[in-house]
Amino acid sequence: MSDESETLHGGCQCGNIRYRARRPVSSGALCHCISCRRASGAPAVAWFTVKIGDLEFEQGQPDEFRSSPPVIRGFCGRCGTPLTYRHGQFPGYIDVTTATLEDPEAMPPSDHIWTSHRLRWMESLDRLPAHPKTRGT
Numbered sequence: 001m002s003d004e005s006e007t008l009h010g011g012c013q014c015g016n017i018r019y020r021a022r023r024p025v026s027s028g029a030l031c032h033c034i035s036c037r038r039a040s041g042a043p044a045v046a047w048f049t050v051k052i053g054d055l056e057f058e059q060g061q062p063d064e065f066r067s068s069p070p071v072i073r074g075f076c077g078r079c080g081t082p083l084t085y086r087h088g089q090f091p092g093y094i095d096v097t098t099a100t101l102e103d104p105e106a107m108p109p110s111d112h113i114w115t116s117h118r119l120r121w122m123e124s125l126d127r128l129p130a131h132p133k134t135r136g137t
């Protein structure tokens, strides 16, 4: 029996790396920690989690960076897209950046984590003026 319906596809911005993630164990979280922030260049990062054997790279392999002693972050060495996160304390699991999915809408985060690190202006974003495209259009 195929579990293709539970298989998520994604990859980096330049197309060098493509992955297939089966049977996500968690729809994940929006992480506000300072480490994710610096590694991504974004104010927060959405992650979902799969068992390590359920993530397959169909094309390319991420380069890796140890952002703290137990943490290895994977990213595309060509375009820099952050892709994966592994923590030594949870060796059976790997987190994948939700925004690299072909359909990120399919995996909405279920909670915020590391709000102790959250940028204060992240708490009031809904009150900012909003433009469908760029400013002034």
Ligand SMILES: [Zn+2]
Pocket: 012, 013, 014, 015, 016, 017, 076, 077, 078, 079, 080, 081
């Ligand atoms: Zn790339």
Ligand SMILES: [Zn+2]
Pocket: 031, 032, 033, 034, 035, 036, 037, 114
């Ligand atoms: Zn984080």
